[in-house]
Amino acid sequence: MFCYQCQETGRGTGCEYGGVCGKSEELADFQDLLIYTIKGIAEIIVKGGLDTSVLSDVNREVLRSLFMTITNANFDEEAVIGQIQKMIGERDKLRELIDAVELHDAATYEIGTMRDMIFKASYADMTGRENKDVRSLKHLILFGIKGLAAYTYHALQLGKEKQEIYQFIYEALNATLDDRENVEHLTSLVMKTGQFGVEAMALLDAGNTERYGNPEITEVSIETGENPAILVSGHDLTDLEELLVQTQGTGVDVYTHGEMLPAHYYPEFKKYKNFVGNYGNAWWQQEEEFKTFHGPILFTTNCIVPPISEEVRNRIFTTGATGYPGCTHIGAGADGKKDFSQLIELAKKLESPLTIEHGSIIGGFAHAQVFALADKVVDAVKSGAIRKFVVMAGCDGRMQSREYYTEFAEKLPKDTVILTAGCAKYRYNKLSLGTIGDIPRVLDAGQCNDSYSLALIALKLKEVFDLSDINELPIVYNIAWYEQKAVIVLLALLYLGVKNIRLGPTLPAFLSPNILKFLVDHFGICGINSVSEDLLNVCS
């Protein structure tokens, strides 16, 4: 195994003998083989000129395969092996549709026994075979594509899709397989990945807002009630909706965890009286929080931390692209619906959640809500009441160095406003940072994909202030990353022309020195320093 796709990668260079995330060597190898196989599918589709609009099942399963390999999404070896077998079957059917062309091993390899598969899997990653910069760019594209696929998968659950996104995913995956690719072309594909990142986030935004309404200012309780309850984690709002419908009248309440918090901001979810609040913090604190929650936990997407306690493991359920060995996976039935009755019955037998916090969190500042406040915001900027906006979107994580973000938020001058999205917010969303007039100093747009809202807000301000360049706005970017969804968000911001992004707590290990230099020279990307040094940049 060799994996360096996330920020917590071993020794800051790569995990080689099991992942810091808990991924075993075998699972890492199988995930690589799954990616290798879908690259083969991409090659067949691209070289054979196949029309993606008649490949709905393949498109969906390719998205699912990519999503299954995102950090902390799926730890279930059997599920990954099953997906490899399914994708080999799809690949072989596709091959029969095209004229004979020379194809890569990924598009043709055969597996006889499990031993063959294990052997093949151990050679399926891309390390060590190519020039460092080519390899770095290919990984930057692949990890961006994983994030892109996750957002596209969510959009698809909401009935939204765009053939151009599938076509690009196949184009990009095919390029990562091609030994003749060069730095120039791969660099252009990196930018194109960002372009499609914007498209996918826009598609998901349209899917979410058309079905659930535009997020609005909302106070979310972090207290608990008396009823037994289910905790929902991840990003998939359609799963949450199904669960809320099924829990009506059962006496079981529903709480959000981690990245599901922004669901409370959507008008459509407010009609469910048993949707009572948010429990706990960002993903990495889940073990302790799940213990005191007492009820069943549903993972709709990534951010599973391998449970240490068997008692907690017995209460975990997965759905969608997620999986954990020994935990029940709830798949969709033939009618496309999911049956959550097992969780509801289990909840009824368990204690109600223990209160671990008091108070509430305010959020719901996605693009429509901020546009509704535009006059106030613009007046505050013109009068000097708001000196700067600081985009602190992205992820939270285990590393102690992330305390930087709490300290940075606390020490920001009082005439600055934090724009956030993603689970990074848990580092400062319960601090009393106050308001400027009646504008809160932390404006939470939502999940990591709602970084799209932050981009729209920046573009709107550029228009209002009649500026020619987004970088002339009084906005600075201090973004925290952890996994591959953050990679696509970063590439999307670069595509939109945002410069001088500070990225931390460490820079990606998959960037070679030359590729990092390219990003520094062209986009002014830099790492974090001490809080006091980085604050100088905000105050200047």
Ligand code: FSO
């Ligand atoms: Fe991941 Fe980051 Fe969205 Fe968090 S990008 S880690 S749980 O912000 O959420 O999926």
Ligand code: SF4
């Ligand atoms: Fe290591 Fe991150 Fe890969 Fe897990 S996802 S194996 S922690 S680099």
